[in-house]
Amino acid sequence: MLYLYCLMDAPQIDLLPYSGIKGRRPFFVKWKDVAAAVSDLESPEIELTSESVLSHEGIVEYLFQNHTVLPVRFGSVLSETREVKHFLERHYNVITKNIEKVKGKVELGLKVIFKEQEPCPVKAEEAILEENKTDRISPAKSYLISKLQEEKKRQYLMEEAGKYIDEIYNTLRSYTTQSCIRKLTTEKMILNSSYLVRRDQVAAFTVSVDWLKNKYPFLSFLYSGPWPPYNFVGLEEGTQQDA
Numbered sequence: 001m002l003y004l005y006c007l008m009d010a011p012q013i014d015l016l017p018y019s020g021i022k023g024r025r026p027f028f029v030k031w032k033d034v035a036a037a038v039s040d041l042e043s044p045e046i047e048l049t050s051e052s053v054l055s056h057e058g059i060v061e062y063l064f065q066n067h068t069v070l071p072v073r074f075g076s077v078l079s080e081t082r083e084v085k086h087f088l089e090r091h092y093n094v095i096t097k098n099i100e101k102v103k104g105k106v107e108l109g110l111k112v113i114f115k116e117q118e119p120c121p122v123k124a125e126e127a128i129l130e131e132n133k134t135d136r137i138s139p140a141k142s143y144l145i146s147k148l149q150e151e152k153k154r155q156y157l158m159e160e161a162g163k164y165i166d167e168i169y170n171t172l173r174s175y176t177t178q179s180c181i182r183k184l185t186t187e188k189m190i191l192n193s194s195y196l197v198r199r200d201q202v203a204a205f206t207v208s209v210d211w212l213k214n215k216y217p218f219l220s221f222l223y224s225g226p227w228p229p230y231n232f233v234g235l236e237e238g239t240q241q242d243a
Helices: 050-064 081-090 092-102 124-131 139-175 199-215
Strands: 002-009 027-031 034-040 069-071 105-114 176-183 189-198 219-227
Touching (some): 002 081, 002 092, 027 081, 034 050, 034 092, 050 069, 069 092, 105 199, 189 199, 199 219
Antiparallel strands (some): 027 034, 105 189, 105 219, 176 189
16 A cells, blocks of 8 residues: 655655655655655554654655645555556646646635624614513523524624625735635634745735734734645646645
8 A cells, every 4th residue: 555645746856764654764656747755554544643644744844845745635545556656647637737836835824813702782682681671581582582692793793704804815815826715614713714825925925914913903813834735736627625
């Protein structure tokens, strides 16, 4: 069995100076001008541990320093060298298009979170209770009041978060060639995003993130990278891999 770390433009070396999954030394299987970084594996079962994940990530990031890499999902296994070559041949056109798309670029991640929950001005429950203060509130009515309050609160947060998301996106988009945006993933996390950025634009992107931090002190900006382009590659035409 062969464990697959990433696809890439063909390297000039044949063996990596680091150990990978299960302590095995990674090597390359090449086809034309592309290659797959792999290592031997006795069993297709890969235990999900910190050690194995860091081994996978370490190999990808080492190659990322000097090559254009297309990261492969953790736990990907092929049966033999011949199958890897067939895989590279079968997907050659898409692989080369992906390499061209992300060449000279890095992925930067940004999560934006409310430090403290914004107070919601919509007092749905209090207003309804005031209207019905002489009446006994039934369990069913109390439940409906609660659901109405949750919906009003959600609408308010979406409206407020939308303002911040728009400015953050408009501030950063001039430095990016592609972005992956997830809005309101939790009640407090208003934005979970990834950006494909040219290496020479990373410093300017970082300055803009710092500017946004100063402008919105009530928001936490969790900024990470540069990373290999995990969220911007895929084997299907017109798609990208989901994080």
